[in-house]
Amino acid sequence: MSHADRLAYSRSRPCRVSEVPQWDFEADVLVVGFGSAGASAALEARRAGADVLLFEVTAASGGTSALSGGEIYMGGHGGTPIQRHAGFSDDTEDFYRYLVMAGGPNADEAKCRAYADDCAEHYQWLVAQGVRYKNSFIKERIVEPVTDDCLLWSGSEEAYPFSEHAKPCPRGHTPQWMGMGGGKYLMDVLAEQVNKAGVRVQYEARVIALIAEDDNTVRGVVVKIDGVDRYARARGGVVLAAGGFIMNRDMVKKHAPMLLRAQYPLGTVDDGSGVQLGQSVGGAAINMSEGFVTLPWYPPERLIRGIFINERGQRFINEDCYHGRVSHHALQQGGNRIFILLDADSFGEPDFGQHFKITIGATGDTWDEVEAELDLPAGSLTSTVALYNRYAEQGQDPLFRKGAKWLKPLATPPFVALDCRIDHALYTTFTMGGLDTSIDGEVFDDTRRTIPGLYAAGRTTCGLPRWGEGYSSGMSLADATYFGRRAGKRAAAAANAAR
16 A cells, blocks of 8 residues: 555645655645646746745646637726727726626725736736737627737626726736637747746646645645656745635535536636645635526627516516626526527627527517417517517616617517527536635634735636626636735745744
């Protein structure tokens, strides 16, 4: 029986320092995960003078960050150079208020404040790493650029209730990359900087346990390489940046079962290991029931003039808000049948329709015909449309307060219902819950005391994005890169103090 077989350490139970047979690796800072959070942490720790060793479970850098569009949510300080060039001025307080609203009932105001105050510097940091941004603005509402353009409306900035508390401004910054998938470009840039900085990287290395003192002070990690347990010592600390838990269906079922209704989990490994490792030494996990869900249903933006209904023929959201907010509310409806109602003036084939299985569910020359073809209760759909049209003619939406520029009676035949059934269409999803951390990535226990030697960033934590109803595209990468940087700096400072 091997040494490892005799021990009970795992993600859920740390290896005690007294159980370590030998130290196979040593570094000032150990980073777990080579996505944008891990890369940013490793870079800043190394530049602060720390010897950094990064463990990545796969054979290459990127993580879930590389699957994204590369969009980063930025603003404040009068606007980034891209915003100002497009004619926008973004006040820091408006930016801060929007971040707090987007964070929901349990928003971390300290993190929102720190990011809003430092965002101008963070933009310059990204540019200094080599991330290119084109001086361009996409006026139309889209999900992700198919060109190399940059600035876009990526959230619910113009929609109720956000617009009533923070002046709207587009804040989604996509890197200059032709076509979709700018996240791969972003990660290639960061990975190149990690290599240039002299960070040691060990690929195909799965961290299976933390190493800690009896009081849970973290001293390192147990990492499995080529089937063998190896022991790595951290003189300053360990930064967990191993993603969320959307690919761990048991964890999703336990903490966020509503997300199981979505058909397409978005992630790479994202098996919850980072969260579980943190919990093994007393780390507190919060907002574990929260997640992002979306069915991208526009462009073309004229689809926003339509209305969403559930299988009772009722509206449930103002359709001009972010597509993720609409989809989040769709998932909360009883039953699986969700439809977008459109007339001839507002209809258009969704750009993502074929990929996400959005199909035509019914057509008709009258709304009564559409209602009958959908087999909805008589009068349910028609009364909803009649009420909507009545107020839309006056430029009003008293039920959900949709913006006036999107209000137009659905009165020009033929009429159509696009089928967005939850059990058929591809609703994508990822988790938002994770370890509770300070603005510097220190992991808290249930009493909000920090666990010595342990830091975390990215989706392993509960950061800026922590509420499905408030998410905006670009917030995950904003959170991962900015707070990853802070975690790396703090871990390096601890290593310097130890020396």
